[in-house]
Amino acid sequence: MHLSAPSSPDPSLGLLPDALQRRPKLFLALLCLLLWLPGFFTLPATDRDEARFAQASRQMVESGDHVRIRFGEEERNKKPAGIHWLQSASVHVVEATRLGTRDMIWPYRLPSLAGALLAVLATFHWGRAMVGRRAALLGAAMLASCLVLVAETHIAKTDAALLATIAGAMGLFGQAYLRPTAFSARQAAGFWLLLGLGILLKGPIGPMVPLLAGITLAVSDREASWLRALRPGWGVPLMLAAAAPWFIAIGIATEGRFFQQAVGGDMLSKIGSGEEKHWGPPGYYLLTFGIAAFPGAWIVLAALPNAWHDRLNPPTRFLLAWVVPSWLVFEAVQTKLPHYTLPLYPALMLLGAAWAINPMRSPPGRWWRWIGIAGLVGVAAGLAGLALGAPWYLERRLLPAGLLAIPAAGVLVFLLLRAARLRAWGRAGLLGALLAVPLYAxxxxGVAPHLTPLWIAPRLAAAVEARAPGLPAGHFGITGHSEPSVLFAIGQDVRLLRTGTDAAEFLAGGPGRVVAVGDRAEADFRRRATGLALMPEEIASVTGFNYSRGRWVTLLLYRLAS
Structure with a gap:
């Protein structure tokens, strides 16, 4: 299998109007917006990572301190400040244009959406030189519709923005590998600056992917003519210069605590153990790929055996070097989450798309094909079942959008399998991206924002405002539900209390205070309140499902009886 697409028109992509085929980047941008905007503005802040990142960025906006990262009263020395700068900038722009405020979650999601869009466009732009124009268009569309990327665009954290830097850097690396004599100094500077930005977003992950790819290519090719084209002599200092000022500043500001906690606490704990119960066995990412890369995963899986047989072809070789060594590293790390392998998805989608539109492709093996089809059907059915079953489980009701998800999933599966039977794999790939729009929407x-029991923090904030309006800063405490979304919904001065005993003592600490007590801590709270001769008055209650812990919780709001 050769990755270059044929020069004649490919009927498998004839689904697009001629106007959009002539403007592929416009088509991709429109597709991304159709896929990603549903829920972007209406989903409340989610626990735990999104609320932590957004709250830290809001405190950066309010304090004007763009060096130190704080969450509530604590230093957050885990990730560099790059994403917080981007989120702070987006909040300033949104407030300057009066489109929203810093108390809304969607302004903090804008860097994720922009990063994902840039990654999709970079996949098409640089992919053309590797797999041809039509395959690059198909691969970028498949990337845009990946379930994991759709999820990341709705979460205000680093991964979608990081994907943009890696997709751009690896695209430039591919140019240096395939045509080293034509690779300019400006392109080399872009490569190293993108890696520097990646370091500011998520530390060593950005440089790791091209480093491992480069080592793999040098060993397999037994030469590295591309290295001179990348100009590392001044490129590496340029990369470090882009990131070093903040690292020096944060080292001084925290007296070295940032490096101790980020490297010794966060990074090494993820490598050596399953941090926050996010453990997975070897093979975890392969087993979950059908879910994370839905609806294009089955095409990628069908293409991989052919890609391996074609590994002597330079574009295929480069794309495999992009994927394989970093994939093995992620599999070896103890802490595992589906989005960790997202930086490898542009290469995987390009490999899948190149195979799909190649008329000389070899068909996938029978068992390999059935595994891919089972994954496609299973994930589509799972999404439809989730849309239908979640409202019933949480509230004993059905939502109209949940009912619509069933035919949306059914049509997607039927048309994709029909295209596969006709061996129109390119058409199946593009249909999957297009038909994912109504299913995701x-x-x-239609469903997730309306699952009221899931969104405890906004309802708690509304109850506090209704029953204790104008509550002064520092006068609200909570125990039994100390999730980051509470701080984002109510404010950084919320006192996060460990036990019911602490809650009673907080309530006794001054007049006008309000405390929220989880049902599991209520007995301790009342026992200590009796010991302190307090007469707490219940003013409201909020019941919901804490999806971070997988259990129901009831929060009782108390203040001292007047």
């Missing part, structure tokens, strides 16, 4: 816009 049903789940993310």
């Amino acid at each position: 049903a789940v993310l816009e």
Whole structure:
């Protein structure tokens, strides 16, 4: 299998109007917006990572301190400040244009959406030189519709923005590998600056992917003519210069605590153990790929055996070097989450798309094909079942959008399998990206924002405002539900209390205070309140499902009886 697409028109992509085929970047941008905007504005802040990142960025906006990262009263020395700068900038722009405020979650999601869009466009732009124009268009569309990327665009954290830097850097690396004599100094500077930005977003992950790819290519090719084209002599200092000022500043500001906690606490704990119960066995990412890369995963899986047989072809070789060594590293690390392998998805989608539109492709093996089809059907059915079943489980009701998700999933599966039977794999790939739009919209816009029990923090904030309006800063405490979304919904001065005993003592600490007590801590709270001769008055209650812990919780709001 050769990755270059044929020069004649490919009927498998004839689904697009001629106007959009002539403007592929416009088509990709429109597709991304259709896929990603449902739920973008309406989903409340989610626990735990999104609320932590957004709250830290809001405190950066309010304090004007763009060096130190704080969450509530604590230093957050885990990740560099790059994403917080981007989120702070987006909040300033949104407030300057009066489109929203810093108390809304969607302004903090804008860097994720922009990063994902840039990654999709970079996949098409640089992919053309590797797999041809039509395959690059298909691969970028498949990337845009990946379930994991759709999820990341709705979460205000680093991974979608990081994907943009890696997709751009690896695209430039591919140019240096395939045509080293034509690679300019400006392109080399872009490569190293993108890696520097990646370091500011998520530390060593950005440089790791091209480093491992470069080592793999040098060993397999037994030469590295591309290295001179990348100009590392001044490129590496340029990369370090882009990131070093903040690292020096944060080292001084925290007296070295940032490096101790970020490297010794966060990074090494993820490598050596399953941090926050996010453990997975070897093979975890392969087993979950069908879910994370839905609806294009089955095409990628069908293409991989052919890609391996074609590994002597330079574009295929480069794309495999992009994927394989970093994939093995992620599999070896103890802490595992589906989005960790996202930086490898542009290469995987390009490999899948190149195979799909190649008329000389070899068909996938029978068992390999059935595994891919089972994954496609299973994930589509799972999304439809989730849209239908979640409202029933949480509230004993059905939502109209949940009912619509069933035919949306059914049509997607039927048309994709029909295209596969006709061996129109390119058409199947593009149909998957297009037909994912109504399915995702049903789940993310029609169902998820309306699952009231899931969104405890906004309802708690509304109850506090209704029953204790104008509560002074520092006068609200909570125990039994100390999730980051509470700080984002109510404010950084919320006192996060460990036990019911602490809650009673907080309530006794001054007049006008309000405390929220989880049902599991209520007995300790009342026992200590009796010991302190307090007469707490219950003013409201909020019941919901804490999805971070997988259990129901009831929060009782108390203040001292007047």
